[in-house]
């Protein structure tokens with residue numbers, strides 16, 4: 001009986017092999033994370049005693065939506081109204097809501113690979129017709145606007161991009177995003193911009209893409225820059241009223257409303273994010289320099305230097321690839337050195353690629369983990 005059931009949802013390697021599933025305590029150097037270090041509750045200084053654990057506003061905490069709306073700018077033509085912002089259980093839920101709302105079996109959508117797995121896997125579960133644009137190391141992981149334009153057909157319903165990009169840290173310029181907004185408007189398809197790493201753009205964040213046109217949907221999160229992934233707080237926004245109503249209906253069917261506790265924590269944190277974010281960005285920058293220095297001394301690895309986010313996606317260079325037993329490398333790295341990275345197969349890439357999350361470990365653990373990668377490669381050379 002079991003094998004007769006069509007399995008709509010398949011667990012993704014990135015989730016099965018995630019550090020939280022393996023047990024954080026079992027990993028000494030955790031270089032798999034794609035967020036800033038997780039905060040302890042006591043360090044946030046929040047006041048929660050008077051919180052009533054009721055059903056709450058179905059769109060999400062009104063005070064928080066107001067603050068998020070203010071962040072979309074003061075230009076009334078651009079600003080996203082608080083009622084067009086939907087708080088979700090992580091950006092992951094927002095992505096699920098968007099895919100299941102917009103796509104039916106056979107609907108054409110364009111998506112970038114490598115990518116955060118859900119951006120590909122949920123449309124796949126729906127059996128949408130995926131047109132995948134493969135980014136390449138050789139072209140600097142560039143998200144090519146011309147390739148997107150060439151892939152769009154009259155059937156394309158949705159184009160999905162991620163900026164800053166996970167796992168490569170690649171960026172698009174404001175002009176390139178505007179070009180994609182313009183081409184999707186002209187060709188009559190929706191545009192999803194996953195902006196989960198927005199505040200981690202080196203040189204400052206770009207405007208939310210949803211401010212640019214009503215066919216655009218922005219997704220963002222408390223997980224990455226703010227180091228609060230366990231809150232499960234994210235949001236989506238769009239100026240398109242009908243589209244928003246449909247997303248809102250999906251949320252109400254999934255969970256009625258969000259968690260009163262999570263949303264209050266997120267609200268109070270966001271009110272005083274100015275106390276936290278500058279230090280977070282300083283720490284990220286310092287850790288990026290540690291990574292950069294290590295990469296500079298590498299004879300085994302090569303990379304395209306990231307332009308945003310808190311992860312890099314280097315690869316074993318050709319000379320080393322000819323000599324290495326890759327399975328042995330990951331075995332030694334994990335079992336002998338208790339060090340984990342995100343192997344390429346998490347992103348449907350060859351295992352010569354690995355995602356290194358440099359924002360989560362403290363400086364010493366990061367240095368130790370990087371040294372262990374070098375050692376594990378050296379010990380896995382067989383030719």
Ligand SMILES: Cc1ncc(COP(=O)(O)O)c(C=O)c1O
Pocket residue numbers: 034089090091092093116162166194196220221222223229233234
């Ligand atoms: C690009 C991207 N989008 C969405 C998510 C999901 O984040 P959240 O924790 O907010 O659900 C992630 C998490 O890694 C991500 O990298």
